[in-house]
Amino acid sequence: MNFHYPNGKRYIPAKKEIIGIKKEKKWSYSNRGMTLEEDINETNDYYLVQNIASIHKKPTPIQIVQVDYPKRSAAVIKEAYFKQASTTDYNGVYNGKYIDFEAKETKNSASFPLQNFHEHQIKHMETILKQDGICFVLLRFSLTEEIFLLEAHHLLRFWKRMKDGGRKSITKDEIETYGHHIPLGFNPRIDYIKKIDYLYNLTRKAESEEN
């Protein structure tokens, strides 16, 4: 907080402060300036530290073309390109079970566009289900800040509906019916493992009492 000592003139905030306020308003996500990804990463960090689960975001796949090796300093990648991922973004282990998911958000309020997903991700999800892995998506409606866990078999059903000529999105109603709302918490922020416990009848092993 800044104090503005009286100097006989009306206080006019400096430009920097005004910009600061504007920026804050743009950060609609609880005004915390946190993205869905950051919240999931923090959740995963919490799970890791508490010995609840070991789930990590996969690095972005990159095609490296040119690397420089300057003397006495770290190798510098000078030319590289983004590659399309062949899997979902997050995976890991909870209680011996394989966990695999993708996280997406929309600015829509009435439906979730399926174009957020790619054919190869859908295929990967089918493979995971065949291997009896636990697979789902975390969907976030950024306007209302609601987060839902939707199991992959439901997503695949809606994907098939689109492929068969049906609507290109999942309605909010459908997500509320088949998905599971995850309230935003403090620590962990997005407690998706709690829903997994409930859905797959599992019990988390360890959690320190203070949390």
Add this chain to the structure above:
Amino acid sequence: MNFHYPNGKRYIPAKKEIIGIKKEKKWSYSNRGMTLEEDINETNDYYLVQNIASIHKKPTPIQIVQVDYPKRSAAVIKEAYFKQASTTDYNGVYNGKYIDFEAKETKNSASFPLQNFHEHQIKHMETILKQDGICFVLLRFSLTEEIFLLEAHHLLRFWKRMKDGGRKSITKDEIETYGHHIPLGFNPRIDYIKKIDYLYNLTRKAESEEN
């Protein structure tokens, strides 16, 4: 094959050919010019296509500093650095089970140096075992072209021995005793899932008959 037509002189191969031969000799790995990583990737591709397992190599983690967005072409990463990975390189799902491993090779013949592993990878392996995941390392002796699967709990034991002031490597004898030799095959090349079946009493679900 080149023909050398008689010209009355003794045949002396061109320098290029000599270099070529030398190069081939350097490719000790079955003279196929394949690395352990390529063999594992091909094995994983085979598992994926045959619906046996879904196991992927994680992309190399990169810290991106500068990206250019040229008009009408793909974004170019102009400055980036390699980051240290916080996990092992490979993970995925087999029969509902979480699979996690690291692959390393050595030019030594009598022992495998533990410096091939990093503290954070060892820590990650401990976490996976706590979560009842299946965790191991694939160790390759490049001179003899032998590959062994060593379960993580053994590796952790040898790591502890080193930390307690003991030897900084695992002897070949120990690897032969506690590890499991994987013969190099054609398709799949390194059938580590077969060993996992044996060790964890699992049965692979699908495999096409022709393979």
